[in-house]
Amino acid sequence: MTSAQALRLVTSMRISPLMVAVYAVVSLVGGLIVVDSAGSPWEAALVYVTATAASVALLVILGAVAHRIQGPRPMGVLLLPVAALLGIARAVALIVVAAHLHVPVNGSPVSVVVSSGFSAIVWLGLVGVLVAGQDAYREDYRAIVQKVASIDLDADLDVQQMRSTISTAAAAAANAPSPEEWSRTSQAIRSEISLRLRPLSHRLWFGAPGEEPHARWLRVVRDATTSFSVPIAWLVPLWGAGALIGGIALFGVTRAIVAAALSTAALLAALLVAKSVVAHFTKPIVGVVAILLSSLLPILATDAAMTLLGFDSSLTRSSGLGLLLWLALAGMIVLAASAALAASDRRAVLAAAAAAQTTTGERVSSYLHNGLQSELTGLAMQLDGAARSDDPVAAREALERLASLLTRSFSEDLASFHESPSARAARVAEAWRGICDVRLDLAPDTDDEALLARAVTAAEELISNAVRHTAASHVEVTICPAACGGLCVVCRTNSPGETATGSGLGTHLLSAIAPGGVTITHEARGSIYSLLIPASPRV
Secondary structure, X not given: OOHHHHHHHHOOOOOOHHHHHHHHHHHHHHHHHHEOOOOOHHHHHHHHHHHHHHHHHHHHHHHHHHHHHHOOOOOHHHHHHHHHHHHHHHHHHHHHHXXXXXXXXXOOHHHHHHHHHHHHHHHHHHHHHHHHHHHHHHHHHHHHXXXXXXXXXXXXXXXXXXXXXXXXXXXXXXXXXXHHHHHHHHHHHHHHHHHHHHHHHHHHHHOOOOOOOOOOHHXXXXXXXXXXXXXHHHHXXXXXXXXXXXXXXXXXXXXXXXXXXXXXXXXXXXXXXXXXXXXXXXXXXXHHHHHHHHHHHHHHHHHHXXXXXXXXXXXXXXXXXXXXXXXXXXXXXXXXXXXXXXXXXXXXXXXXXXXXXXXXXXXXXHHHHHHHHHHHHHHHHHHHHHHHHOOHHHHHHHHXXXXXXXXXXXXXXXXXXXXXXXXXXXXXXXXXXXXXXXXXXXXXXXXXXXXXXXXXXXHHHHHHXXXXXXXXXXXXXXXXXXXXXXXXXXXXXXXXXXXXXXXXXXXXXXXXHOOOOOEEEEEXXXXXXXXXEOOOOOO
């Protein structure tokens, strides 16, 4: 996680129902540790239940007030001092109620207040970051989905406007057929390609899914537990700080420092060993056992070491404190592993969604640049030829094909463009009919449809360049398997000139599909353009 991402999460924290639930559990467990229940268990339970109820009610009230003042805006870093005040209020309530009921409390009032405030900051801050991460995940995902949805809509609107302009010119040419009207229609087509279609395809390429995602907490917790995806780098220091603050509240400074150091070192060793063991096994039960043992062994080891050093540890021998610490540490490990797995899962989903957005933009851009633009360019050239030769039959045929193109649905046209490589190959040959004799032979033994589709896209760009830039009248393209596992595209033309190169979209398309570039060979009867498409797709 980068510093910018961490800052975004911290500044996006808010009070949530999950935070209230987690704090209630943490407050109850903390009360079991702090309040001495040896004399009167029921009165002791009343003490920490009352303190928990009061602090949870205060948290709910603070959340309602913050929402009333700020609206949907998050509290951000203000949540941390609020958490500290909440922990202090809980400690004060616990001390006051315990004194009223004459129930002893482990530790001095100052240490109880400090540990309660620190615990509130840690747990509420952790839950706040988790909720902020989920909010950021949904926000980013929704933005990507909306951007993907807008690609087709924006392209459809621009194409409709382009079709309207060209249809007006074509109608005039049909009503008053003449070389001048045919030329005007051809010029209208070229103008729309230049002013609208080409910029749109560039924008989609260089700018370059459904329901809103949900948290899936139960599945994440299960997967995190069985896979033991524990973030040791921040879990161990967090446990050490908590053990130190809690130990000071219970045992005093010297004993707390020793116990915190020993338990932190033991936890680090246990987690490292557990990770190594889980990595060699695939059964889910191994991860569960690893969490139970890696949370229990540090407590037992610390207890034994404290006894050997001459301290009266009693972690595992009084008031069930050892059991509570075991459960608390196991819960922290599960929560940390779940948070790490959820963050990784969200990054993967966002990356896949972003890739889908880029792919969608490139698909539409490829259709506009290769499919639609090639057909329109071919018709414009046919109309120019009819105008020069004053051929009404050729002009009428071109206008009929233009009318058919303009009445096609954009979404259906886009779908058919990407339906199958063979269908696209037939469309390419049809687009240049009357201008250039195009033959496109596909590799018969290729099972990879995506690879073959990229090869057809490259062939389409080579054909378009050959016709538009070198005035070729015959183009033959062969797509065949390459030794490296990819496909080789060979384009033969009857024009000796080179295709134009530069920084246009066609150049970027070919560079993306064939990173090795285009090899040009000149012959007496024309030129040969060849390129290699690797088997691995561009993502």
